[in-house]
Amino acid sequence: MAEHNGSGHAYHTESHSAAHDNHPDPEELRTFGFWIYLMTDVILFGTLFAAYIVLRGNTNGGPGPEELFQMGGIITSTFILLTSSFTSGLAVLAMHKGNRQALMGWLSVTALLGATFIVLEVREFIHLVHEGATIGTSAFLSAFFTLVGTHGLHVSLGLVWMIALIIQLAKHGITPVTKRKVNVISLFWHFLDVIWIFVFTIVYLMGVS
Amino acid sequence: MTQHEGTNPQAAGLHGSLKSYTLGFLFSIVLTIIPVAIVMNGWLEGAASSIVLMMAAVLQLVVQLIFFMHLREEKKPRYNLVTLILGLVILLVIVLGSMWIMLYNTVAT
């Protein structure tokens, strides 16, 4: 058992382990480190949002948000991503019940939903390019493609990572290490969901309203 | 590897229950439908619309933090919460500061 003293130093005293581990639980450290990484990502997206908000009026005579955005597909992908955030939570629940099959199943569902989201996004981008709205058309579109694309890139990387994790779960089962990895990726997934909510609100909803 | 069971107060306390996930999911669905309905039906305009939309988004953030990321269940000292608050403050500084400096720029506009 680990005990916390007042200063927040987790001191490990595992009685049954021959190796006395001076460090606090390494997996807890990694989860905390990942949380801080998420905060840095908040700032990264914040910068892109700032650029978008400042530049969104500069359409350079090109198309603006009202003409470009097709809300039907955007709303669909929003619900898909919301659902995937929920299913990644269900994966964590299954993991804590020790149910590896359900864990891997829910992770796969999450990955599938994420992949659908990416496909929809790519289709939206292709549609925009066909409309003549590219990253070089105007400052507004540069900022739009960069902000939305960076989110999409995060989701895509998350997908690769999730698949790698499913393979690791198949290989190693539920261990402290894989447990931490599942916790961390589900945090990442919720985080991407939150970012998307703000993209959806600020870029799309406010763009067309 | 049961030896690590319970050695991780943070992770052990941070997984919620089916009830909390389902509640969170429902909340976030509702909080998405409301702004969509407002925009698609044109119920609000201008500043009022922006304020309501932003409020819905911020509420969603809170829902995700509490029901999905289990921020409330963090043990003391609450470093996760502290870093989150700091991050959000800096985020607001970046976004609002840029808007203030750039959009109210008396030379550019």
Add this chain to the structure above:
Amino acid sequence: MWEKVKSFASDFFVTGDPLIYGADVSIVLAAISIVFVMTYFKKWGWLWREWLTSVDHKKIGIMYILASFLMLFRGGVDALLMRAQLVVPEMEFLTPDHYNQIFTTHGVIMILFMAMPFMFGLFNVIVPLQIGARDVAFPFLNALSFWLFFSGAMLFNLSFVIGGSPDAGWLAYPPYSGLMHNPGPGQDFYIWGIQISGIGSLMTGINFIVTILKMRAPGMKLMKMPMFPWSVLSSCIAIIFSFPILTATLALLFLDRYAGAHFFTLDGGGNPMMYINLIWMWGHPEVYIIVLPAFGIFSEIVSTFAKKKLFGYKSMVYAMMIISILSFLVWAHHFFTMGSGADVNAFFALTTMLIAIPTGAKVFNWLFTMFRGKITFETPMLWTIGFIPCFVTGGMTGVLLSVAPADFQFHNSYFLVAHFHHVIIGGVVFGYFAGLYYWWPKLFGFKLHERIGKWAFWLWNIGFYLCFMPQYALGLMGMTRRVATYGWDKGWWEMNLVSTIGAGLMGIAFVVQVWQIVYSVKHLRKDRTGDPWNGRTLEWSIPSPAPLYNFATLPQVTAQDEWWEEKLLRDNGQSSSVPPALEPIHMPKNSGIPFVMSMFWFAAGFGFVFQWLWLIIAGLVGVAVCMLVHSFNYDNDYYISVDEIKRTEAAIREVPN
């Protein structure tokens, strides 16, 4: 075929300047001699096993410091070239184009590839020892941070022999850094060199926050932690919140240049001012990032050499935390002249002045610590005492600059140049030198020669004031920064001559420092105590250099200056009871992945610079493969057995005096 090779080479390599041909020859000669020596003494395996794959925080720290010294040399040569060009009016030593490149690389190298790695080096070697930990929280990530910094720095430095150096100033303001005005690869070297090393800096920030918050020795409450880790914490907080802004901003500039986007261009609705706004949101915290650890170093040194507890510990902690957050609220003072309106300028002038308050509080704390102390003047203390007047005057000129209406006069003049050199050399460089002299015995097990060190100190100081005090006057006389030359009729030449003489003295001082290191190695006098300065904190309680695992048994901390209190108890014969029994120590395994992955980043960055798609793809695929290999590797730690700890400890003690 030969014609094709020739035309490629004349574009690829920088040609036509005898200075650069000279550099080419010396680089090639140095590389050949290194390869020869390494092969002759069969040291490649040793290099790979002991250094390139090491995840030991002490070795990584030493590599950081070594790299930063090389960069200090390069940046210093840049500075001397500039001063040589300005020594008299109408000088024709450097062409204006070359001058632009040199002030750009001087700034970038000194801040990002000298100050940052020097700082990370000191973080690495000292923080775990001071908080009683066996390593940082994420040793693998730590090695990766270093190698990313290293490949970023190499990529950046490559620009001066291949492709051409960046020349748009150290912050690369558009439109000048945009494709329209700057098509060559120099600016892309800038973007990718900084981008790659920036990822490393960000990871180091995360690493040390977790280390300090979660890995302190049992009993070391936050408010009992030495001041240096506190300063590292405050600096890292600023790192994690500011470096993502740099990453994003440079990425946007890259998209402008590479993908034809219009963020900061003059056409297409872009706004160059947005870049200036964003880059300073990183740039201002950045200067506090590098100076805060220096404050921590001074606090340690003042208290050790005055043999007194640090005065105002708590106010020091709060001051540093406030500075760390407040540094995010002042960025617009770098572009008062942009014309954002009186309300914006007034707000940022006020926040800038506010930041002087916690800084002033710290100066008083140091002075009161020295008050009635039994001060001795070894080199670390000399640098500290040299720092105080220097930083105070530099800081006061900063307050002058913060007065927005007056800034319209000072802006981009030599007054500004003098100001920031005053605080950065007087604060950061003096601070890191102080730290290096102070902790050198802990790193290597012997002290640096004191007398030569004092020569270096005085040369640096006299040179410094000779170099920069005239520049304040030059600024007020109308000399603007970045001018490549000036006329006889300006009346600036006397002061410029003095300034160049000062710069030369600082150059000599650097050579004296290198000589000091060589001399001290040659006349090595090993320090057996592990505590040559009669220190106060935990790093002095273990042998120098520290064994791989740092602490054979983890210390139980009860007091703020734990080691000092322990020594007092021992002197009174109340020494603590039997040392706790040894137990196996959990250690991370070495890994080659950080090095290999950083080389792939280097390749990808090089591909981006020259727009060679195949190299970009190969590099990025390599990076991804490295990450996956690491993710699938579950065998990355081991235990040091009790027997081995006993052998190591005995070996340290047995060596005859």
